[in-house]
Amino acid sequence: ETGVTQSPTHLIKTRGQQVTLRCSSQSGHNTVSWYQQALGQGPQFIFQYYREEENGRGNFPPRFSGLQFPNYSSELNVNALELDDSALYLCASSSGTSGKTRETQYFGPGTRLLVL
Amino acid sequence: AQSVSQHNHHVILSEAASLELGCNYSYGGTVNLFWYVQYPGQHLQLLLKYFSGDPLVKGIKGFEAEFIKSKFSFNLRKPSVQWSDTAEYFCAVIPNAGNMLTFGGGTRLMVKP
Numbered sequence: 001e002t003g004v005t006q007s008p009t010h011l012i013k014t015r016g017q018q019v020t021l022r023c024s025s026q027s028g029h030n031t032v033s034w035y036q037q038a039l040g041q042g043p044q045f046i047f048q049y050y051r052e053e054e055n056g057r058g059n060f061p062p063r064f065s066g067l068q069f070p071n072y073s074s075e076l077n078v079n080a081l082e083l084d085d086s087a088l089y090l091c092a093s094s095s096g097t098s099g100k101t102r103e104t105q106y107f108g109p110g111t112r113l114l115v116l
Numbered sequence: 117a118q119s120v121s122q123h124n125h126h127v128i129l130s131e132a133a134s135l136e137l138g139c140n141y142s143y144g145g146t147v148n149l150f151w152y153v154q155y156p157g158q159h160l161q162l163l164l165k166y167f168s169g170d171p172l173v174k175g176i177k178g179f180e181a182e183f184i185k186s187k188f189s190f191n192l193r194k195p196s197v198q199w200s201d202t203a204e205y206f207c208a209v210i211p212n213a214g215n216m217l218t219f220g221g222g223t224r225l226m227v228k229p
Contacts, residue, residue: 033217042120042206042219043160056215090160092217104150105217107160 003027004093004108012114013081021076021111023091031055032074033105034066035090043090049074078113086115118143120209122220129197130228137192137223139181139207146212149190151181152219155203163205166190177201199229 003026013019025032031050035043045058049068063079072093078085089112092105123138141147151163164175171183181192190207207220 031215033215035217035219040222042122042208042221045216045218048215050215058216092160104162104165106162107152109159 004091004106006089006091006108006111008111009109010112010114012116014116015081015083017081017115018077018079019081019113021078021089021091021113023074023076023093023108025072025074025091025093026106029093029095029106030072031094032068032072033092033094034074034076035092036060037088037090037110039087046076081115083115086113088112118147118209118211118216118218120207120218120220122205122207122223124223125221126224126226128226128228131199132196133227135192135194135197135201135225137205137207137225139190139192139220141188141190141207141209141218143188143209143211147209148212149181149183150208150210150217151175151179151190151192152206152208153203154206154222160206163192197225197227199227201225202227 005024007022033048034046037043046060047057048055052068065077068074088110090110091108094103094105119142121140149166152160153163166173166183174180179194205223210217
């Protein structure tokens with residue numbers, strides 16, 4: 001166990017809806033990264049939050065957005081859901097310095113999202 | 117931007133066989149390298165990592181990996197696999213001055229008892 005928790009574990013939504021996924025980082029970690037893992041593929045970087053600011057973004061459209069709170073927990077929001085958004089969404093926490101994540105990222109169990 | 121290639125998508129071995137999983141990356145600068153494992157029904161766990169120093173790194177459960185800078189490779193090895201090593205293995209790279217961890221597509225290993 002890494003100490004990183006995510007909720008909910010599973011979610012079913014319909015196309016066009018909005019979804020919010022939550023992540024609690026490991027104690028002492030100030031950086032949270034989100035990844036999308038489609039079936040049969042490796043995780044893909046969505047974005048990272050460091051001290052409540054977005055600190056890097058992968059190749060995902062603006063309808064993917066996030067927040068980080070003062071306790072370093074984080075949310076991932078996806079608007080206007082599409083069928084291709086069906087995937088496992090992973091959160092990882094780490095202790096970064098100046099937003100440069102040289103340290104190991106520890107992953108949560110993920111939220112499995114199905115869009116119908 | 118960096119990229120990671122894992123050449124073997126599926127590997128089937130018998131117990132006690134030796135394992136080597138290939139990983140190559142493309143990036144022009146200094147990188148940090150990782151191998152993660154995902155056991156069935158479990159979350160991603162760190163096997164080992166390379167930041168600097170000795171290019172041969174040892175991880176948990178008898179795994180090791182060798183960083184060969186000239187070949188942009190970070191292959192994972194284990195001398196003798198066990199049934200419990202059945203899992204999916206991911207190689208990942210992050211630039212030393214960056215924050216985007218890039219994963220390979222994964223290698224699914226099945227170890228037959």
